[in-house]
Amino acid sequence: MAKALIGFIGGPTADEQRQTARMRRRIADLEAEVLRLKIENDGLLAAVREHLEPVTASDLRERVSH
Known part of the structure; x- marks a missing residue:
């Protein structure tokens, strides 16, 4: 139906x-x-x-435990 409407209206304008x-x-x-x-x-x-x-994960654990 959309195609029919576009065909009926005439399609996009030059500005569009x-x-x-x-x-x-x-x-x-x-x-x-x-x-x-x-x-x-x-x-x-x-x-x-x-x-x-x-x-490494062990590096992080060492720093947290201090």
């Missing part, structure tokens, strides 16, 4: 098509930003791991 294209570009930009931030975050985590000594 421009708005849809603009929103799709914005979504693509945001997805690219999320990917960039994930990559940056992974790099920061790797750098932190390089500078930290591994901590």
Whole structure:
């Protein structure tokens, strides 16, 4: 029924098509930003791991018992 209504109305207007294209570009930009931030975050985590000594559960128990 929706297809019939869209066909009857005439489909999206030029303004709606421009708005849809603009929103799709914005979504693509945001997805690219999320990917960039994930990559940056992974790099920061790797750098932190390089500078930290591994901590085990027994290390934590020793510190709590003192």
